[in-house]
Each structure stands twice: as structure tokens, then as C-alpha cells.
Amino acid sequence: DAGITQSPRYKITETGRQVTLMCHQTWSHSYMFWYRQDLGHGLRLIYYSAAADITDKGEVPDGYVVSRSKTENFPLTLESATRSQTSVYFCASSRDRGYNEQFFGPGTRLTVL
Amino acid sequence: RKEVEQDPGPFNVPEGATVAFNCTYSNSASQSFFWYRQDCRKEPKLLMSVYSSGNEDGRFTAQLNRASQYISLLIRDSKLSDSATYLCVVNGPQGSGNTPLVFGKGTRLSVIA
Numbered sequence: 620d621a622g623i624t625q626s627p628r629y630k631i632t633e634t635g636r637q638v639t640l641m642c643h644q645t646w647s648h649s650y651m652f653w654y655r656q657d658l659g660h661g662l663r664l665i666y667y668s669a670a671a672d673i674t675d676k677g678e679v680p681d682g683y684v685v686s687r688s689k690t691e692n693f694p695l696t697l698e699s700a701t702r703s704q705t706s707v708y709f710c711a712s713s714r715d716r717g718y719n720e721q722f723f724g725p726g727t728r729l730t731v732l
Numbered sequence: 733r734k735e736v737e738q739d740p741g742p743f744n745v746p747e748g749a750t751v752a753f754n755c756t757y758s759n760s761a762s763q764s765f766f767w768y769r770q771d772c773r774k775e776p777k778l779l780m781s782v783y784s785s786g787n788e789d790g791r792f793t794a795q796l797n798r799a800s801q802y803i804s805l806l807i808r809d810s811k812l813s814d815s816a817t818y819l820c821v822v823n824g825p826q827g828s829g830n831t832p833l834v835f836g837k838g839t840r841l842s843v844i845a
Contacts (some may be wrong), residue, residue: 650832652832654835659837660837661819661835661836661837661838662776662819662835664831664832667832677831678831709775709776713832718763718764718823718832718833719764720764720766720778720781721778721833722778723775723776723777724775725774725775726774726775
């Protein structure tokens with residue numbers, strides 16, 4: 620039972636590079652989410668998706684792009700990474716309504732130099 | 733008023749103590765309430781949902797007060813393994829650009845031998 624996985628777990632990149640963080644879930648949950656977590660800010664929602672091909676912005680979407688061609692995958696792309704995007708990124712999923720409890724992946728620690 | 737507010741702590745308590753955390757929320761229409769636990773450098777994990785009538789799971793008791801818009805978590809007979817950050821979670825306002833679940837910044841608990 621893999622649940623929800625993220626890759627890579629750690630990533631170091633340089634300013635201006637494109638980076639894609641992967642998220643995969645095996646529960647067939649409808650909803651998937653991307654958060655970033657920084658000291659002093661807690662978890663902030665970047666984007667979420669209610670189903671394949673349906674995505675919506677969260678609190679801090681600027682500089683990020685998402686897609687959801689398959690229910691089980693929800694990649695997050697930083698088109699041109701900036702130092703301010705250094706953070707821990709968590710993917711999460713929930714069944715049915717977006718207000719159900721969410722289950723989190725192990726996170727990706729991203730450092731932008 | 734912030735959507736979800738928690739005392740950041742830290743709460744330092746001896747083993748065996750009882751400790752309580754409170755959390756206030758601003759959206760009077762909220763219907764979903766949760767407590768999550770997050771260990772250092774790990775993903776948040778669902779601890780328990782919070783129901784209108786209150787609910788208990790072993791040493792953990794959650795209460796909801798809709799009139800005052802706060803929820804609480806009581807931990808009895810604290811164990812060293814309870815040391816973590818506890819996140820209060822409430823569903824946010826509906827609509828595009830809004831966060832389905834709003835996470836508090838967390839209350840840090842350290843249980844000391």
C-alpha cells in the first residue's frame with residue numbers, strides 16, 4: 620500500500636532553472652494539493668485539483684504551474700526557480716469533497732541557490 | 733482576524749502531565765475540523781477529526797465550541813512520544829482561490845522526562 624509518494628525527496632537547483640516535483644497517489648482520491656511550508660508561515664496552499672484536468676489556485680500560486688492529466692499524478696513545476704522558492708513542498712490528497720481530511724506525502728526539500 | 737490561530741508555544745510539560753491546546757477560527761460557516769500532528773522534518777499526519785459532540789481517542793480528547801469558534805485538544809498522561817507540533821485545521825470559505833482546508837501554524841509540545 621504505497622499511499623502517496625513524492626519525488627525527489629531532496630533537490631538542489633540554481634536560480635532560473637526549471638524544476639518539476641512529482642506526486643503520485645494510489646488511493647484514487649479525487650482531490651490533490653500542493654503546499655509549501657516555511658518557518659513562520661505554516662502550510663500554504665499553492666494549487667489544488669478536484670479531478671483530472673481541473674486545477675485551481677491556492678494562496679501562493681505565483682511562479683508555479685501544475686497539471687493533472689491522470690487522477691493519480693499531480694506534478695508541480697517551478698518554471699524559473701527563485702531563491703524565495705526554497706522550501707519544503709508537501710503534496711496531499713483527499714477523497715470526494717475538498718473539505719475531507721487530507722493525507723500528506725513525505726515532502727520534497729528544495730533548495731534554490 | 734486570522735483564519736486559524738494557535739498559541740505557538742512551546743509547551744514544555746513533564747511526562748504524565750495533562751496539556752490542553754486551543755485554537756480559534758474565523759469562518760463561522762466552517763463544518764470540518766481536525767487536529768494534525770507533525771514531527772520534526774516530517775509530513776503532517778491526521779491525529780483526529782473533531783465532531784460537534786466532542787470525541788475521544790485514548791488519551792486524546794477534542795472539543796468544538798461553535799458559539800465561540802474554537803476547538804481544543806486535551807492530551808492526558810503525556811508521553812515522550814507526544815512531543816511534536818500540533819496543527820489545528822478548519823475548512824475555509826468556498827470559492828476559487830480559497831483554501832479548502834486552512835492549517836494553523838501549529839503549537840509545539842515538548843514532553844520532558
